[in-house]
Amino acid sequence: MNDVNVTHANNATIAGQRSAIAVNKVLKNTYLLLAMTLAFSAVTALLSFNAQPIGIFPMLIGFYGLLFLTHKLANSAWGLLAVFAFTGFLGYTIGPMMGMLMSMSGGSEVVAKALGGTAFIFFGLSGYALVSRKDFSFLSGFLFAGFLVLLAAMVVQIFWPMPALQLAMSVGFILFSSAVILYQTGEIVRGGEQNYILATVTLFVSLYNIFISLVNLLMAFSGDE
Numbered sequence: 340m341n342d343v344n345v346t347h348a349n350n351a352t353i354a355g356q357r358s359a360i361a362v363n364k365v366l367k368n369t370y371l372l373l374a375m376t377l378a379f380s381a382v383t384a385l386l387s388f389n390a391q392p393i394g395i396f397p398m399l400i401g402f403y404g405l406l407f408l409t410h411k412l413a414n415s416a417w418g419l420l421a422v423f424a425f426t427g428f429l430g431y432t433i434g435p436m437m438g439m440l441m442s443m444s445g446g447s448e449v450v451a452k453a454l455g456g457t458a459f460i461f462f463g464l465s466g467y468a469l470v471s472r473k474d475f476s477f478l479s480g481f482l483f484a485g486f487l488v489l490l491a492a493m494v495v496q497i498f499w500p501m502p503a504l505q506l507a508m509s510v511g512f513i514l515f516s517s518a519v520i521l522y523q524t525g526e527i528v529r530g531g532e533q534n535y536i537l538a539t540v541t542l543f544v545s546l547y548n549i550f551i552s553l554v555n556l557l558m559a560f561s562g563d564e
Contacts, residue, residue: 368535380430387434453553468524475525509552516545
């Protein structure tokens with residue numbers, strides 16, 4: 340009986356070690372790919388500094404089309420090309436806005452503050468999820484409801500633009516994206532997310548939304564919007 344118990348204990352230990360190795364691999368690959376895609380999107384943003392802004396409908400088509408493609412190819416080597424195409428496209432879409440801001444008085448300060456705020460939020464939330472190793476699955480209901488609310492607000496804003504709604508959406512996107520970072524990082528740490536491409540896309544979109552929202556808020560409070 341003692342031999343059986345020892346065998347079970349050893350098997351459990353080995354399984355736990357393998358699980359920890361798998362989790363660390365996903366974490367490493369996710370953060371490495373995230374860093375690479377952020378750098379690539381920064382390059383595409385620089386290339387589009389003087390370009391004309393992309394219209395809302397072409398942007399939505401490109402966003403959801405490339406997002407669907409990335410999810411479709413996430414389990415193959417082509418998924419890496421898809422994720423760079425997706426993140427590069429998002430970088431390109433914010434280039435004209437960055438070019439406009441950098442040409443304005445105080446614009447570079449807005450960009451710097453938005454970048455700093457985005458980094459602070461991301462590292463703070465990711466660090467908390469990594470250290471605490473808590474289960475954030477309880478956020479799934481909030482994320483689903485938040486997605487529907489923000490989607491409805493986006494539709495209203497497209498057809499009936501309102502400055503107050505735009506500000507409310509910016510705050511909403513920051514809260515929503517912060518919850519996504521906690522949830523996604525928690526899923527990776529606990530072994531619930533094993534595809535680093537999908538994890539990277541989720542975190543990238545969250546960072547994108549937080550950055551854009553902070554820029555909108557800072558512009559509004561500075562009186563330049």
